[in-house]
Amino acid sequence: MPLPTGRLDPAKAVARLRSLVSIDALLTDEERMVRDQVRAFVAREVLPHVGRHFEDKTFPLDEARRLGSELGLFGCTLPPEYGGSGASHVAYGLANQELEYGGSGWRSMLSVQSGLVMYPIHAFGSEAQRRRYLPRLASGEIIGCFGLTEPNSGSDPGSMRTTLRRRGDGWVLDGAKAWITNGSAADVAVVWAKDDDGRVRGVLVERGTPGFTARDETHKYAMRASITSALSFEDTPVEEDGILPGARSLGAPLRCLNQARYGIGWGALGSACFTLEHALGYALEREQFGSPIAAFQLQQEKLAWMFAEVAKAYLLALHVGRLKDAGSLEHVHVSLLKRNNVWMARECARLAREMFGAYGVSGEYPIWRHLADLEAVYTYEGTHDVHTLILGEALTGIPSFRRDPA
Ligand code: TGC
Ligand code: FAD
Numbered sequence: 272m273p274l275p276t277g278r279l280d281p282a283k284a285v286a287r288l289r290s291l292v293s294i295d296a297l298l299t300d301e302e303r304m305v306r307d308q309v310r311a312f313v314a315r316e317v318l319p320h321v322g323r324h325f326e327d328k329t330f331p332l333d334e335a336r337r338l339g340s341e342l343g344l345f346g347c348t349l350p351p352e353y354g355g356s357g358a359s360h361v362a363y364g365l366a367n368q369e370l371e372y373g374g375s376g377w378r379s380m381l382s383v384q385s386g387l388v389m390y391p392i393h394a395f396g397s398e399a400q401r402r403r404y405l406p407r408l409a410s411g412e413i414i415g416c417f418g419l420t421e422p423n424s425g426s427d428p429g430s431m432r433t434t435l436r437r438r439g440d441g442w443v444l445d446g447a448k449a450w451i452t453n454g455s456a457a458d459v460a461v462v463w464a465k466d467d468d469g470r471v472r473g474v475l476v477e478r479g480t481p482g483f484t485a486r487d488e489t490h491k492y493a494m495r496a497s498i499t500s501a502l503s504f505e506d507t508p509v510e511e512d513g514i515l516p517g518a519r520s521l522g523a524p525l526r527c528l529n530q531a532r533y534g535i536g537w538g539a540l541g542s543a544c545f546t547l548e549h550a551l552g553y554a555l556e557r558e559q560f561g562s563p564i565a566a567f568q569l570q571q572e573k574l575a576w577m578f579a580e581v582a583k584a585y586l587l588a589l590h591v592g593r594l595k596d597a598g599s600l601e602h603v604h605v606s607l608l609k610r611n612n613v614w615m616a617r618e619c620a621r622l623a624r625e626m627f628g629a630y631g632v633s634g635e636y637p638i639w640r641h642l643a644d645l646e647a648v649y650t651y652e653g654t655h656d657v658h659t660l661i662l663g664e665a666l667t668g669i670p671s672f673r674r675d676p677a
Contacts, residue, residue, distance in 0.1 A: 278555060278563060278565070278566075279555065280555075281551070281552035281553075281555045281556055282552075284551055284552065284555055285548045285551060285552055288547070288548060288551060288578065289548075291578070291582070292544075292578070292581055292582045292585055294585050294586070294589055297589060298361070298365075299359070299361075301358070301359070301362060302359060302361050302362045302365055305358065305362040305363075305365055305366055306362070306365040306366070306368075306369060308342060309342060309344070309365070309366045309369035309370060310369045310372075312337075312341075312342060312369075313369050313370060313372055313373040313377070316334060316337070317370070317373030317374060317377055318373055321373055321374040321376075321377070321496055321637075321640070322634065322637060322640060324374075324376075324495075324496035325374070325495045325496040325634070325640045326495070326634055328491070328495045328496075329496065330376055330380075330456075330496050330497050330498050332414070332456055332498070335377065335380045335411070336410075336411030336412070336414075337411065338370075338377075338380065338381055338384075338411060339384070339408075339409055339410045339411030339412075340410050340411050340412075342366075343356055343409075344363075344366050344381055344385070345381070345384045345385055345389065345408060345409045345410075345411060346384070346385050346389035346390075346393075346405065346408060346409045347362070347363055347366070347385070348360055348363050348385075349389060349393055349405065349409070353389075353393060353401055353405035353406065353409065354405050354406040354407075354408070354409025354410065355409060359592075359596050360533070360592050360595040360596045361589065361592035361593065361595075361596060363385070363534065364533065364534065364536075364537035364588060364592045365537065366381065367381060367382060367534040367535070367537040367538040367541070368537045368538060368540050368541035368544075368588075369541055370538065370541065371537075371538035371539065371540075371541035371542045371545075372541035372542065372544055372545045373541075374496055374640065374641075374644065375494060375497070375538065375542060375641070375644035375645065375647070375648055376494055376495075376496040376497030376644070377496075378534065378535070378538035378541070379452050379494065379497050380453070380497070381534065382530075382531045382534035382535060382538065383415070383416065383417060383452045383453055383531065384408060384411075384414065384415055384453075385530070385534070386527060386530030386531035386533070386534055387415075387416075387417035387461065387527050387528075387530070387531050388408060388415030388416065388417060388459070388461055389404075389405055389408050389409070389415070390526075390527055390530045391417075391461050391473055391515060391518065391523070391524075391527045392404050392405055392408075392461070392475070392515070393405060394517065394523075394526065394527075395473055395515040395516070395517035395518040395523055396475075396515050396516070396517070397512070397515075397516050399512065400475065400512070400515070404459060404475070408459075413458035413459060414453055414456050414457050414458055415453070415457050415458065415459050415460065415461060416451050416452060416453040416454045416456075416457035416459075416460050416461070416500075416502075417451070417452070417460075417461045417527065417531075418433075418448035418451050418454070418460055418461065418462040418463065418502050419431070419448070419463045419524050419528075420448060420449050420450050420451070421433060421446065421447055421448055421449055422447055422449045422501075426653070426654060426656075426657050426672075427672070427673075428463070428521065428524065428525075429471075429521050431446075431463065431464070431465060431471070432446055432465075433445065433446025433447070433448065433462070433463070433464040433465065433504065434446060434464055434465055434466075435464040435465065435466045435472050435474060435509065435514075436466070436467055437466075437467055438508075440511070441508055441509060441510050441511065442474075442508075442509040442510075442511075442513075442514065443506050443507060443508055443509065444462065444464055444474060444476065444482075444504040444507040444508075444509050445504055445505060445506060445507070446464060446503075446504050447501065447502065447503050447504070448462065448501065448502040448503075449501050449502075450488065450499055450501075450651070451485075451499065451500050451501070451502050452497060452498065452499055453498050453500075454485040454487075454498065454499070454500025454501070454502050455485040455486070455487050455498060455500040456498050457478060457485070458477065458478050459475055459476070459477050459478070460475070460476045460477075460478075460483070460502060461473055461474075461475060461515075461527075462474045462475075462476050462502070462504070463523075463524050470519050470520060471518070471519075471520055471521045471523065471524065472514060472515070472518060472519065473514070473515035473518035473523055473524070474509050474513055474514055474515070475513045475514075475515065476504070476507060476509065476513065480507055480508065481506075481507065481508060482504055482505040482506045482507035482508070483502070483503070483504055483507050484502070484503045485500045485501070485502050485503075486500060486501050486503070487499065487500050487501075488500060488501065492643060493643040493644050493645075493646045493647035494643075494644050494647045495640075495643070496640075525602075528652060528653065529602050529605045531652055532605045532606070532608070532609040532652045532653060533591070533592075533595065533605050533608065533609075535609055535612075535613065535648060535652055536587075536588055536591065536605070536608030536609045536611075536612045536613070537588050537592070537612075538648075539584075539609075539612040539613040539615070539616035539645070539648060540581065540584050540585060540588055540612055540616065542616045542619075542620065542641050542644070542645060542648075543577070543580070543581050543584065543612075543615060543616040543619040543620075544581060545637070545641060546577075546616075546619045546620045546622075546623035546638060546641050546642075547574070547577040547578065547581055547619055547623065549623060549636075549637065549638060550573070550574065550577065550619075550622065550623035550626045550627070550638075551565070551574055553626060553627055553630075554570050554574065554626055557628075564626070570626060573622045573625070573626060576618075576622065577618075577619045577622055577623075580615045580618070580619065581615070581619070583615075584611065584612045584615050584616075587607070587608055587611060587612065588608060588612065591604050591605065591607070591608045601665075602661070603661060603662060603665040606653065606658040606661040606662055606665075607658075607662060609652060609653065609658055610655055610658035610659065610662070613645065613648050613649050613655070614649070614655060616641075616645055616648075617642070617645040617646070617648075617649050620638065620641045620642035620645050621642060623638050623641075623642075624638050624639065624642050657672075660672055
């Protein structure tokens, strides 16, 4: 049977797809420049190696420091005196998108260091804490992590059991944190704990502090190319200058989450672009029943769905980014972005996985890696359910996170 006429060459089809979903005309020169620099870095340094890291459960930490030292991405929206460049939040979002095109672990590296470590030190830290940590975090010389989740406290961080108790002139920290990105690699951990009055406080704990240990999560089938650890604090001494003075309630860590969730909303888009482009290329090449599978309507429906969702997700991310740059962002916008774009990316990865048939579950092709990682991304930084309830509360005024104790 002759092959369908007019079939696009896979490389041309991907180029055409990119131009159809392009938002270039809506970006500034600076934003395009950041996007293109990160895209080139990912093509050169990430894509050739990320599959092997996923299989081996390793993360190239020293390569990742270059996101700071070479690309200036860590904390790039902060002012220059703290190592940032005052970049727009849209530029930062585009960097997340390009990194997650390579792999979710790389985007995690950026969003944790910037949104969950540098942001709280800048927003809630003393001037001395800012000067001590931010420039070195920005350059990638030191790495940070963020400890909020505990073994028995995930979606409900207000139920945390880690304590920060007064002892003499100082304090002691006791408790355990679970599933902490970069935990064992961190030079400094931002740890959330309840003080003697039950208020949530933020503590900076440096590697090597007595009683502080980190152990990597070994049975992990998502985010394998990313470090995830359990942290333990036993009678860990904390000096007054290790406490973030501006953080005195659960609202403080939740404000940090808004930063990271924003980056994830853009990042998921990058993952979706990757799986869509690869599904399109594969469908045009793979032949069954005498035709490329791209000729079958059932496969075209999958591609059309992915294309439409990616195009809409771009516009949502850009809209939320522009609101953030204008200072008029509400946290409900961030939940809308994280919830929609991660769900959309996970659906794209699932459809791409189907289209690749058996090769979709093979480590020799990159689709499974993205799908597995997105399962974790769907859960961390507020599960899909939690963001649904945040939207529900914003619409109705009725919080429905907890049942009445009746
Ligand atoms: P609730 O009583 O609603 O709120 C407590 C206080 O916080 C304020 N608030 C927020 N402020 C800023 N941004 C937000 N998104 C906020 N949400 C709430 C709120 O106004 C209140 O302020 P105040 O002044 O009245 O005290 O708190 P709740 O206990 O009912 O919980 C609400 C809920 C469920 C939405 C929240 O706890 C939540 O978001 N849970 C999900 C937990 C989560 O996302 N954990 C993520 C851990 S970090 C992580 O996953 C990193 S992955 C890293 C990687 O990329 O590798
Ligand atoms: P649970 O909260 O126990 O939820 C279990 C299920 O119940 C979910 O489906 C959830 O949606 C549902 N559920 C819970 N409450 C409700 C409700 N009120 N209504 C309806 N359904 C509900 N945390 C950090 O602090 N720092 C990190 O760096 C970090 N990195 C991570 C990296 C990875 C790879 C992973 C997988 C997790 C990471 N986390 C981190 C933890 C992550 O934030 C939590 O896993 C997440 O918040 C969910 O908590 P949980 O896993 O305890 O699930």
